[in-house]
Amino acid sequence: MGLRIEVIPGESFLHKLDARPKFLLFLLITVIVIYFTDPIYVGAIMLAVLLLTRACNISIRKTGVIVKASSPLLIMYGLINVVLGPANTLAAKTPSNILFYLMPVMNWFPVTPQGIVQSVAICIRYAIVVYLLQPVVDIVLALVKWKFPSSLALGTSIGFNFVPVFMNTAASIMDAQACRGWKGLKSGNLADRVRALPVLLVPLFLHGIESAQKIAVAIEAKGFGYNLAKRTYSREIRLRTIDYVTLAVECIIFVVSTILYYTGYGTYMFTYSLLSGLRL
Amino acid sequence: MLSTLESNRALLIIMPIFKTKEERGSIWAFGSLQIGYAAAFGGLAFALRALGIGIPIAPGMLMDARDVVAIVGPAFSGLAGAIIIGILAALPSAVFSVQCYVPLTMMHSLVFRYLKWPWYHVINSILLLTVYPTWWAVWYQIFGFIPNFWVAFASNLIADAVYIPSNIILIEILRRYSPAAKRIIG
Numbered sequence: 330m331g332l333r334i335e336v337i338p339g340e341s342f343l344h345k346l347d348a349r350p351k352f353l354l355f356l357l358i359t360v361i362v363i364y365f366t367d368p369i370y371v372g373a374i375m376l377a378v379l380l381l382t383r384a385c386n387i388s389i390r391k392t393g394v395i396v397k398a399s400s401p402l403l404i405m406y407g408l409i410n411v412v413l414g415p416a417n418t419l420a421a422k423t424p425s426n427i428l429f430y431l432m433p434v435m436n437w438f439p440v441t442p443q444g445i446v447q448s449v450a451i452c453i454r455y456a457i458v459v460y461l462l463q464p465v466v467d468i469v470l471a472l473v474k475w476k477f478p479s480s481l482a483l484g485t486s487i488g489f490n491f492v493p494v495f496m497n498t499a500a501s502i503m504d505a506q507a508c509r510g511w512k513g514l515k516s517g518n519l520a521d522r523v524r525a526l527p528v529l530l531v532p533l534f535l536h537g538i539e540s541a542q543k544i545a546v547a548i549e550a551k552g553f554g555y556n557l558a559k560r561t562y563s564r565e566i567r568l569r570t571i572d573y574v575t576l577a578v579e580c581i582i583f584v585v586s587t588i589l590y591y592t593g594y595g596t597y598m599f600t601y602s603l604l605s606g607l608r609l
Numbered sequence: 610m611l612s613t614l615e616s617n618r619a620l621l622i623i624m625p626i627f628k629t630k631e632e633r634g635s636i637w638a639f640g641s642l643q644i645g646y647a648a649a650f651g652g653l654a655f656a657l658r659a660l661g662i663g664i665p666i667a668p669g670m671l672m673d674a675r676d677v678v679a680i681v682g683p684a685f686s687g688l689a690g691a692i693i694i695g696i697l698a699a700l701p702s703a704v705f706s707v708q709c710y711v712p713l714t715m716m717h718s719l720v721f722r723y724l725k726w727p728w729y730h731v732i733n734s735i736l737l738l739t740v741y742p743t744w745w746a747v748w749y750q751i752f753g754f755i756p757n758f759w760v761a762f763a764s765n766l767i768a769d770a771v772y773i774p775s776n777i778i779l780i781e782i783l784r785r786y787s788p789a790a791k792r793i794i795g
Contacts, residue, residue: 363753413760484651487644489652495655499656519664527775527778538649542789
C-alpha cells in the first residue's frame with residue numbers, strides 16, 4: 330500500500346502561517362519529543378499534534394494512515410525497548426522489580442514495570458515522528474529566505490514537483506514488468522527479491538537520467554545561471570504579526586522543555602511513581 | 610614469470626584507483642545538469658518511499674528501494690546534488706531521517722567522484738558494511754527506538770544484504786546499457 334503524502338489545502342491558522350514558523354514547529358516537536366521518556370509527557374505532545382491536525386480541519390483518520398502502515402515497526406521497537414531499554418536494564422538489577430521473563434525456563438530477558446512504561450513512551454515518540462510527515466514544499470521558499478543557496482533550493486523544489494511523475498512512472502513500470510512475468514519484490518527468497526529489484530530500478534534510473542537532461546535543458550531555457558540570487562518569485566513570503574507570535578511561543582516551548590529536561594523532569598519515573606502510588 | 614609485486618603493479622596500471630583531475634571536475638560544480646540529476650533522483654527516492662516499494666526481509670522489516678537511489682544517485686549529481694537527494698530521500702520518513710541521509714549521500718558522492726571502476730564498488734561496499742549501520746545505529750540510540758547499539762547496528766547490517774548486491778547490479782547494468790551513465794559514473 331502506498332503512503333499518502335500530499336498537501337491538504339485549507340484556511341486554518343496553521344495553513345495561513347508563514348513557512349518558516351511552520352518549519353521550526355516541525356523541528357521543535359521532533360527535538361522536544363527526544364527530551365522526554367515519560368508516556369504522559371510524550372502523550373501530551375502527541376495530543377498537541379493531534380489537536381493541531383484537528384485545528385487544520387484535517388481528518389486524523391486520513392493522516393493517521395501512515396502510523397497504521399508503520400505499526401509492525403512500532404510494535405517491534407516497543408518489544409525491543411521492553412527488553413533492552415535502559416530503564417528495563419537498570420530496574421532488572423533489582424530482582425524484586427522483575428515481573429516476568431520472556432524466556433522463563435532460562436530466566437532470560439526480564440521484563441520490569443519501568444521497562445514497560447519507558448517502552449510505551451518510545452512507541453508514542455515513534456508514532457509522533459512518523460506522524461509528522463506534513464508537506465514541505467513551502468519550506469523551499471523558507472530556505473531561500475534563510476540564504477540557503479538558490480541553486481540547491483531550485484533543485485529541491487524541482488525534485489518535489491517530480492515526485493508525482495515518478496510515482497506514476499514507477500506504477501506503470503511495475504505493471505509493464507508484471508506483464509512480462511516479473512513476480513514483484515515480495516515473492517521468492519531473498520536472492521530472488523534482490524534480483525527482482527534492478528528489474529524495476531533500471532528503467533526508473535534510465536527514466537531519471539532522461540528526465541534530468543530534460544530538466545537541465547528546461548532550466549537553461551528559462552535563464553538559469555543569470556543572477557540566480559536575485560530571481561523573483563510569483564509568490565513572496567513575508568513574516569506577519571501572527572508569525573512572530575508563533576515564533577515567540579515556539580521559543581518559549583523550547584526553553585521550557587530544555588529546562589524540564591536538564592532538571593530531570595519528563596523521565597519514565599514520573600508515570601512509574603504515579604502507577605506505584607495507585608498500586609499502594 | 611611476473612613476481613607478485615610486479616603483477617600487482619601491472620594490475621594497478623590496468624585498473625587505476627583514482628580518477629584524474631580532468632575526470633573529476635570541480636567538487637562544487639552544480640550546473641543545470643547536476644540540478645537535473647539531483648531533482649530527478651531525489652524525486653525518484655521520494656516517490657519510491659511514498660509508494661512503499663521495498664523488499665520485505667522479515668515481518669515488519671522493509672528494505673527501502675530509495676536507499677539504493679540514495680547511494681547510486683549521488684554518482685550523477687555531484688556533492689551539492691547529493692545534499693538534495695539526501696533531503697528528498699529522507700523527508701517521506703520524517704524529518705529525523707534528514708541528518709541520517711544527507712551525510713551518507715555526500716559520502717557516496719565522494720566515493721564516486723574520486724574512485725574509478727571497480728574500486729568504487731569495493732569502497733562503497735566497505736562503507737555500507739561499516740559507516741552506514743554505525744551512523745543509523747547512533748541515530749536510533751539518540752531517538753531511543755532501539756536502545757542497544759549492537760542490536761541497532763545488526764538490524765541495519767541486515768539491510769546491506771540487499772543494498773550491496775542491488776547497487777553493484779544496478780550500476781553495472783547502467784554502465785553497460787546507458788552511455789550517458791557510463792560517461793558520468795566512470
